[in-house]
Amino acid sequence: MSASTNLFRIGELAKAAGISERTIDYYTKLGLIAPEKRTMKNYRLYSTETLDTLKRINQLKQEKYTLDEIKERLEQWRSLGGDQDMTDKLTQLEIHLKQLEREVKELSPILREMKPSQKRQALASILPKGAACIQSLQILINQFTSMS
Known part of the structure; x- marks a missing residue:
């Protein structure tokens, strides 16, 4: 991490998030994340909030959300005012609800046989x-x- 500004260069962010630089480029192009600023040499710098967003994206991807659905969720959460605890809890709640919905669907055929x-x-x-x-x-x- 850059010592003076607490911002990540793309390689540092990729390593911290456990994803590839190419994925970060792709997410940036899709508008899922955005660099905080650029250096004099035009390197993109990303904030720790971006790292948190990447973790949220990964959680939602594991729950089979599409990137379009993820983008929609991120936009909704950003419109709430950016309270980190709130968006983390909403992410977890949404993931739990999706799991519950999936489990209920799996139970339906079993219930019909009971x-x-x-x-x-x-x-x-x-x-x-x-x-x-x-x-x-x-x-x-x-x-x-x-x-x-």
Whole structure:
């Protein structure tokens, strides 16, 4: 990392993020990330926030989001004002919701094959946690909608 400015050159950023310089170039061209500034020799310099963004991109890619979907998410989160903790938590929440959605889809064929008594037993075991999750999401949604 550059000692005087705490900014990464592309090679340093690539190494810190565990990706290739070529990937950073590609993400820059797509508008997923942007250099903070350029040096006198025209080297691109990236901030630590860019490193955090690259980590978010990697998490979302692992969850099978397309780069277009990732770009859309990043733009939404940036419009929130750039609070790092908030965007980290929203990223994690979105990833968990996507995992939950995928798991529910995987369970659907299994549920169709179950006997009614088995379905009731399964419902009884997940209902309290499911209701708590739904209530938490309602509280979150209400907080967002009350702000507008």
